[in-house]
Amino acid sequence: MFSEEAILNELTFKAIRSSGSGGQHVNKVSSKVELTFNVLVSLVFNDGQKERILIKLQNRLTKEGVLILQCGESRSQHKNKELVIQRFIALVKDALKVPKKRKPTKVPKSVIKKRLKSKRKQSEKKSNRQKPDLD
Structure with a gap:
């Protein structure tokens, strides 16, 4: 499909300050990782x-x-980098999947016969409810 090693060379990473819990730690450490990938230049x-x-x-x-x-998600920059790479690869693999063509199936003859038989039975039931024609 594609080479994961080659695609990793085209990725650009940037570490930014993460929001959320962590107290003083969150204010001084850039643990959030941002991945950018230009599809057109790849x-x-x-x-x-x-x-x-x-x-x-x-x-x-x-x-x-x-x-x-x-x-x-993690307080570790390395862990966040690994997670974002995994997400990116899964996203690209999913985008490159070609869906299978749907093959329309033929209705089996037994199903057609069963439907016609039930229609005929229903018709006979209704016709038996009518008054007899004495002419």
């Missing part, structure tokens, strides 16, 4: 793959075709 994907990524991730991309992911 050398790992061919044009078809880029087009598929742009379509599937259109609501996550900027106008310039840049994907931005952030992770600040």
